[in-house]
Amino acid sequence: MATTQPETSALSRATVFDDRQTQRRSELSRSWRRFKRYRPGVAGGIVIILLVIMAVFAPILAPYSPTEVNTRRLGEGPSWSHPLGFDGIGRDILSRTIYGARVALMVGIISTVIAITIGVLVGATAGYFGGWVDSLLSRITDTLMAFPLLVLLVTLAAVFSPSLKTVIVVIGVTVWASYARIVRADVLSLRERDFVMAARAAGANDIRIILRHVVPNVLGPVIVIATLGIGGIIILEAALSFLGLGVQPPTPSWGGDLSSARQFIRIYPHMAIAPGMMIVITVLAFNLLGDGLRDALDPRQRE
Amino acid sequence: MIRRLLQGIVVIFFVSIATFGILQLAPGSPIDVMVGEAQVTQEQIALIEAKWGLDKPWYVQYFRWMGNMLKGDFGQSIVRTGVPVSTMLRDAASVTIRLNLIALVISTAIAVPVGIIAAVKRNSLFDYVASIGSTIGIALPSFWISLMLIILFSLKLGWLPASGSQSWKNYIMPVMVLALQETALVARLARGSTLEILRQDFVTTARSKGLMERVVVSRHVVRNAMLPVVTVIGLRLAFLMSGTIIVETIFAWPGVGRLFIDSIFRLDYQVIQAIVLLSSIIVVVMNILTDLAYAYIDPRIRVR
Numbered sequence: 001m002a003t004t005q006p007e008t009s010a011l012s013r014a015t016v017f018d019d020r021q022t023q024r025r026s027e028l029s030r031s032w033r034r035f036k037r038y039r040p041g042v043a044g045g046i047v048i049i050l051l052v053i054m055a056v057f058a059p060i061l062a063p064y065s066p067t068e069v070n071t072r073r074l075g076e077g078p079s080w081s082h083p084l085g086f087d088g089i090g091r092d093i094l095s096r097t098i099y100g101a102r103v104a105l106m107v108g109i110i111s112t113v114i115a116i117t118i119g120v121l122v123g124a125t126a127g128y129f130g131g132w133v134d135s136l137l138s139r140i141t142d143t144l145m146a147f148p149l150l151v152l153l154v155t156l157a158a159v160f161s162p163s164l165k166t167v168i169v170v171i172g173v174t175v176w177a178s179y180a181r182i183v184r185a186d187v188l189s190l191r192e193r194d195f196v197m198a199a200r201a202a203g204a205n206d207i208r209i210i211l212r213h214v215v216p217n218v219l220g221p222v223i224v225i226a227t228l229g230i231g232g233i234i235i236l237e238a239a240l241s242f243l244g245l246g247v248q249p250p251t252p253s254w255g256g257d258l259s260s261a262r263q264f265i266r267i268y269p270h271m272a273i274a275p276g277m278m279i280v281i282t283v284l285a286f287n288l289l290g291d292g293l294r295d296a297l298d299p300r301q302r303e
Numbered sequence: 304m305i306r307r308l309l310q311g312i313v314v315i316f317f318v319s320i321a322t323f324g325i326l327q328l329a330p331g332s333p334i335d336v337m338v339g340e341a342q343v344t345q346e347q348i349a350l351i352e353a354k355w356g357l358d359k360p361w362y363v364q365y366f367r368w369m370g371n372m373l374k375g376d377f378g379q380s381i382v383r384t385g386v387p388v389s390t391m392l393r394d395a396a397s398v399t400i401r402l403n404l405i406a407l408v409i410s411t412a413i414a415v416p417v418g419i420i421a422a423v424k425r426n427s428l429f430d431y432v433a434s435i436g437s438t439i440g441i442a443l444p445s446f447w448i449s450l451m452l453i454i455l456f457s458l459k460l461g462w463l464p465a466s467g468s469q470s471w472k473n474y475i476m477p478v479m480v481l482a483l484q485e486t487a488l489v490a491r492l493a494r495g496s497t498l499e500i501l502r503q504d505f506v507t508t509a510r511s512k513g514l515m516e517r518v519v520v521s522r523h524v525v526r527n528a529m530l531p532v533v534t535v536i537g538l539r540l541a542f543l544m545s546g547t548i549i550v551e552t553i554f555a556w557p558g559v560g561r562l563f564i565d566s567i568f569r570l571d572y573q574v575i576q577a578i579v580l581l582s583s584i585i586v587v588v589m590n591i592l593t594d595l596a597y598a599y600i601d602p603r604i605r606v607r
Contacts, residue, residue: 014444017446026582040359044548079582089451093512120419124514139310139313139314139317140317142310142317143314143318145316145323145585145586146314146315146318146583146584146590147318147321147579147582147586148582148583148586149545150544150545150548151544151545151548151563151578151579151582151583152579154548154563154567155325155326155567155575155579156325157326158329158570159326159328159329160328160565169527169570221604223595231442235444238444238446239445239446239549242446242567243548243549243552243564245567251589258450259449261450262450262553265450265453265454265458265459269413269454272447272450272451272454275447276444276447276450279444279447280439280442280444280447283442283444284439284442287441287442288438289436
């Protein structure tokens with residue numbers, strides 16, 4: 001198309017461009033309309049935006065430092081200046097809870113990005129090439145799915161010594177199996193479709209076909225599973241930190257703070273409330289947003 | 304069908320290599336754990352290495368380990384010297400299975416009827432309450448609910464013990480926590496699958512025959528809708544290890560989950576390897592069994 005005469009090329013390119021633009025916009029706006037109809041999904045989206053703001057602006061929003069210790073006010077209950085009170089080592093619970101959003105969202109999002117990258121690559125490769133490549137990759141995917149997730153995560157976290165980075169990587173490299181499966185199935189059916197045939201006939205190589213034609217087509221379901229999966233990942237991260245195998249103190253994290261709340265539960269039960277509520281709200285928000293996106297982007301899976 | 308079994312065997316082989324490999328990557332060696340703080344000479348270390356076969360290359364160690372596992376010999380704990388891992392596992396497993404079976408029975412008994420009623424009375428108040436309940440139930444982390452229950456029932460009301468496993472009262476909170484998430488998930492699934500069946504042609508036929516709605520539901524809908532539900536319950540059973548780790552740790556139950564976490568912190572390699580391998584094999588076997596059961600119950604599905 002680019003090699004046609006100069007006079008017509010600008011015009012034809014503009015037409016093609018315009019055409020695509022309208023098509024894409026109408027598809028998007030249809031999805032957006034469908035999404036808006038599901039109120040809980042919209043509410044989930046708004047809560048997530050607020051949580052992101054809370055995480056990004058934690059230093060401004062938090063009234064005190066999350067790690068500053070006030071030994072004279074150990075475990076003190078709520079007061080006007082400290083609305084959620086102090087924890088067992090004398091730190092402000094409100095400030096720690098605000099900062100905790102950082103770990104939760106960071107692990108949720110980065111791990112998911114890692115998992116999507118691996119899962120889409122593995123699934124697309126397996127589905128596109130078929131044969132022994134497919135068999136091998138599918139068995140590897142099955143193997144990953146055979147491990148009870150928390151058992152595998154606990155073992156890996158312990159082996160690679162627990163830290164924020166370990167948690168992110170370990171979760172990322174263990175939860176990609178569901179992406180690989182759905183992408184593989186979609187690619188298997190896409191492979192035979194006309195536009196992929198056409199691209200191949202036009203001389204596009206395999207990598208180009210996968211990246212330009214196959215991957216964009218499976219993006220909808222992937223976004224849906226990713227959103228629904230983030231909630232689960234946040235719970236897993238909190239569970240690891242709760243067991244002492246995740247984010248290490250004194251870094252504020254909801255799971256880690258619940259772990260220290262457990263140690264003080266008999267004397268300072270108020271420590272256990274706020275971090276847990278935040279986990280529930282965050283997970284709920286992602287799950288509702290995921291339900292809404294599923295209705296909007298992936299009509300096949302609608303209830 | 305035979306292909307399915309072969310795939311299962313391949314997966315178990317991969318799982319065993321991965322399990323073995325992960326612990327080879329661990330920073331410390333089992334020797335460090337065994338020796339601890341004691342002063343030992345190089346010769347003594349060599350002696351221990353020879354005794355446990357740690358001086359051999361990794362693949363020799365792998366095949367020896369795998370061979371023993373196949374014979375049902377899981378080795379001995381390197382921390383609690385002399386205790387066979389199989390004994391530790393057997394004692395712990397009976398506790399874990401008991402706890403989870405009770406939770407499973409209770410959650411199924413609640414979730415299945417709730418899901419069916421919610422679907423039949425779609426958009427009713429009951430449906431809304433059930434939907435909201437299950438949505439929240441799925442989002443509740445088990446470790447937080449456990450702490451909340453302890454605060455309420457043990458600390459404020461003083462009705463239930465917070466830890467231990469001596470009396471029937473010790474069962475209540477762990478079972479509640481294990482059953483909660485299960486109930487939320489299964490109710491959601493039962494509702495979805497009932498809704499799907501209600502849309503099928505044979506249900507319309509049954510209704511047009513003049514059957515009472517109650518008969519239609521109990522005779523035609525429920526039976527068909529429960530198929531996927533049974534499958535999922537079977538699969539969840541295979542994954543009970545994940546839920547049980549948290550609950551047994553918090554409520555101090557001497558089950559497999561607690562044994563696993565204790566072994567992780569003590570780097571008790573033999574125990575960790577055995578639990579990881581066995582729990583994964585259970586998943587693979589349950590997967591194959593549910594596929595088989597599915598094919599047996601529903602002749603429309605041929606297992607490829």
